[in-house]
Amino acid sequence: MELPASGHEPVLLSEILTWLDPRSGQTFVDCTLGRAGHALAIAQRLSPSGLLIGLDADPRNLQFAADRLKTTASQPPCRTRLFHANFAELADVLEEVGLKQVDAIFADLGISTNQLFDEEYGLSFAAPMALDMRLDPRIRRSAAHLVNNLAEEELADVLYKLADERYSRRIARKIGEARRISPITTTDRLAALVREAVPVKFGPPQRIDPATRTFMALRIAVNQEVENLTGLLEEAPRFLTPGGRLAIVSFHSVEDRLVKQAFRSAEQTGLLTVLTPKPISPSSDEIAANPRSRSAKLRVAAKANGPKVRE
Ligand SMILES: C[S@@+](CC[C@H](N)C(=O)[O-])C[C@H]1O[C@@H](n2cnc3c(N)ncnc32)[C@H](O)[C@@H]1O
The missing domain is CATH 1.10.150.170 (Putative methyltransferase TM0872, insert domain)
Structure with missing residues (x-):
């Protein structure tokens, strides 16, 4: 499989742009910058008056994303604040930025293709590597x-x-x-x-x-992926503006189940409205062009206007 120059092909890109609908002047959080595939497309739509807050647990991908966001356009497509952080630390990041609410929070879970094939990470059995798998050197x-x-x-x-x-x-x-x-x-x-x-x-x-x-x-x-995702799903809704959107792309059933259940229980308490009762999957064209996208599932919810009142 041929890798793009960035080392990773963003999955479900047009679907994510449709559901999150980034607009000039808005503030978005990309919890998993990776190689900035989604981040760049979002940043271009936020335009210079918008703000993209980006996180990655892997400092090497974070640096790559920072460079890509800076150099792709003649001027940065929007203002950016980028952090070496786990998305379970979202509350600390937003406190550091000085924001209580944002228009959208997005996470594209797991690892990027470059991480899989780079022996520094020790993630793959496609070639002999030292067995490691840590994305974040703090682990x-x-x-x-x-x-x-x-x-x-x-x-x-x-x-x-x-x-x-x-x-x-x-x-x-x-x-x-x-x-x-x-x-x-x-x-x-x-x-x-x-x-x-x-x-x-x-x-x-x-x-x-x-x-x-x-x-x-x-x-x-x-990488304590279950604990981190659970933390993100608990924290994220309170940081959204009314109508703000939360979108998560998962790649295996354990993650997708966590997202589905968290969205459902937040809907029951009146915190979120689920916009995708069934997860969105890549088209057959996308899977043919990027077979690694085949297990991707996108779920989207919107911040509801207030808690449900009991009748
Ligand atoms: C699938 S890739 C994201 C790809 C990105 N959307 C793009 O288009 O290039 C996932 C990224 O999330 C990072 N990551 C994984 N778990 C994380 C966590 N709990 N907090 C922050 N970043 C995480 C990984 O290091 C990796 O860079």
């Missing part, structure tokens, strides 16, 4: 630490709960046996162990590598 425990130190039952729980891995126990047992011989420190060794642990199926070859789920679960655990 203490790497994937190698978890794989070599969690009890086998804890490891099986991580695989089962975060990636619905049905062979979680077998895989955890295999890892337990292997690490008694020597610590597991590389992505290729871990992937080989998972493939050995998973029973071979007869029939047509499998579309996805059996190691995919294990790697996804470990990435989620290392």
Whole structure:
């Protein structure tokens, strides 16, 4: 697959622009700047009188996005305030900017394509890399630490709960046996162990590598993705102006379930109105052009005008 010069193709871009409808002079938060694909398109519409507040947990992507936002246009397309921050820290960021409310909050979850293939991050089994997976250098425990130190039952729980891995126990047992011989420190060794642990199926070859789920679960655990998303979903609605929009793109069922449930319960308390009862998925054209978009799901909600009054 050919990568764009930015290292990442933004998913569902035109749908996101339609739903968020950025306008001149508004203030938007992009919680996951990445390579600034969405941010740049949003910034151009906010125009110089608008403000884009951008966050990324990864300082390297943050720097790339900052440079891209600065140099793509002859003048910055809008004012920007960019932060090396986790979106679970949104309240602190907005306090630093001195704003109580914004017109839209957007998050495009997970990792960017450049992060997947860059061995600095140790995320992929497509090539041998040191097993790490930390996006934010502030995180203490790497994937190698978890794989070599969690009890086998804890490891099986991580695989089962975060990636619905049905062979979680077998895989955890295999890892337990292997690490008694020597610590597991590389992505290729871990992937080989998972493939050995998973029973071979007869029939047509499998579309996805059996190691995919294990790697996804470990990435989620290392970067505390469930805790961070839960924090964002709890905090974000109170920072929206009336009618302001919250849009989240997720890539796996655990995340999408969290978004769906949080939106629903905020609707029940009168805080949000759900605008997408069913999530929006990429068109077949987008999936053909960018196969990594195939599991993307966009959900959008708007800040309601006030709490529901009981009859
Ligand atoms: C899918 S990419 C975003 C791509 C971006 N929308 C674009 O068009 O280039 C996700 C980005 O979010 C960052 N990230 C992941 N979890 C985060 C979190 N909890 N807080 C802040 N940034 C996070 C990653 O480092 C990565 O740069």
